[in-house]
């Protein structure tokens with residue numbers, strides 16, 4: 001019976017309690033209800049710009065672990081996508097906050113941005129392809145699920161200032177070449193090569209990224225910086 005559950009389904013099942021907490025988070029509820037403080041929005045965009053730069057570099061690290069051109073072209077396409085398209089939801093937040101996007105592109109890295117980025121870099125440095133993909137999957141998985149859930153709840157009405165953000169993620173896989181199905185397929189193709197001991201560690205990598213997604217929202221909601229250190233801005 002357990003054999004019928006794919007590895008990606010196992011990860012999604014394990015991550016669902018964390019995803020449910022993400023949905024309840026006041027920042028995500030603020031997107032749903034079209035009401036977020038300017039400070040939370042600008043903090044989020046400044047940190048997310050930094051996160052996306054790391055995400056692109058982790059894709060480059062994943063390319064080094066590929067065994068065929070199909071996998072390589074998927075990651076290469078995603079690098080282009082993150083560079084060119086992920087900026088749309090950022091512009092939505094900036095427009096609502098009334099700030100220029102360019103003014104938020106040199107923010108110092110906050111603690112959970114650092115932790116999440118380093119978590120992905122570590123998977124790319126020390127793990128196999130399955131481990132890097134496991135570290136990266138909660139990013140599209142949770143955002144696409146948030147978008148879909150908010151559309152199901154009818155939150156993307158014309159009156160919601162965050163309609164463009166919700167629609168962007170709800171329609172995500174139509175626009176950019178099925179990132180989530182491709183990542184799930186890669187996880188499922190790699191998983192049979194490993195013993196349970198390795199897969200349990202891969203699951204932990206996935207779950208840590210899920211938890212760091214929650215922390216990323218929470219960090220922006222509270223504008224949480226370093227306690228004692230004053231970090232330098234990114235160049």
Ligand SMILES: Cc1ncc(C[n+]2csc(CCO)c2C)c(N)n1
Pocket residue numbers: 048051052055078081082086138139140141143179213216
């Ligand atoms: C903290 C954080 N997590 C996820 C996303 C969403 N996201 C970023 S890149 C990408 C495409 C993957 O190829 C997606 C869905 C975000 N913006 N910030």
